[in-house]
Amino acid sequence: MSTNSNVQEIEEFSERVIKALSKVPGWDDGKATWRWISGGGAHKNFHVTSSSGQQAVLKLWNCDWQSLGVLPPSAVPLLNTVEAGKFGIGAPVIAIIDDPLGIMLEFLPGTSVDAKDPEILDLIAKRARSLHESGMCFKRDFNPFAEARIILASAERKGASLPDDYADVRKTINRIEHALDLRSREFVPSHNDLYSANMLRQSDGSIRFIDYDLSGNSDRCYDLGLIATFEGLDPDQVDRLTTSYFGRFDPKLRARTELFSVAADHHQFSLFAIALAAADMNDDYDYTGYMRDIWNRILTRIATPAFSKSLDLVIV
Structure with a gap:
């Protein structure tokens, strides 16, 4: 019943x-x-x-x-x-x-998290580190750039319409991929969809991650970059996230996190593109609105001086 x-x-x-x-x-x-x-x-x-x-x-x-x-x-x-x-x-x-x-x-009883709360952000960083250092080996590797290419190809076959400036932005995405130089032998078990809806704080204060649909072994900074952009963290908060995760502030690792924020947005953009092309399969989401918001976020992020600085830091 x-x-x-x-x-x-x-x-x-x-x-x-x-x-x-x-x-x-x-x-x-x-x-x-x-x-x-x-x-x-x-x-x-x-x-x-x-x-x-x-x-x-x-x-x-x-x-x-x-x-x-x-x-x-x-x-x-x-x-x-x-x-x-x-x-x-x-x-x-x-x-x-x-x-x-x-x-x-x-069923895990718990409350939603506010990633902008400094205490919570530290807990999230430490839980992400515990996932990455757990010794698990997930059943696939996850490269957000390769995944996005596959999904967008599928979306285009389904008749999805990409933004007029997509080709130009794609060149920037390619530069990011080249700069990050992902190497599968360095991958760790990663959630790959870490934002507040997939985090629970339990009564003992611990954080649990739920929903492993996109999980796979990936670069450890991908989860951090995704948290940063999906939770709308400001530069100081991203500094805190990476410092708490790595135990120190490292400009190059902070820069990798910044670039992975763009990679995470681009991958999410590809998901909404295919979802919009096949929205009848699960139509209780505003795919059009999410896709537009994600695209605008990408455009804003790659236009900032911080992005150019991060790109230079990672390449050096």
């Missing part, structure tokens, strides 16, 4: 939810209740409560996204999620379900 007031949204998925729960021991008595969790740019998420009061999150997979190159094969994020849960960085996994494809995770 459903406890969601938005009956129309739930009814579309109720059969799949019931079938999924029937395959999970302890949840298969037909008495669980659930409610749809709004958002979720790739999949559909449900907060589930068992007849005994146990809480969980059920994520039903949207396999169409991997066919477009947006997400890797489902086994990759599913297994990465299991690993992150085992290491206490993500939510522990209750079950992976094959039909309908999905994953069930322990």
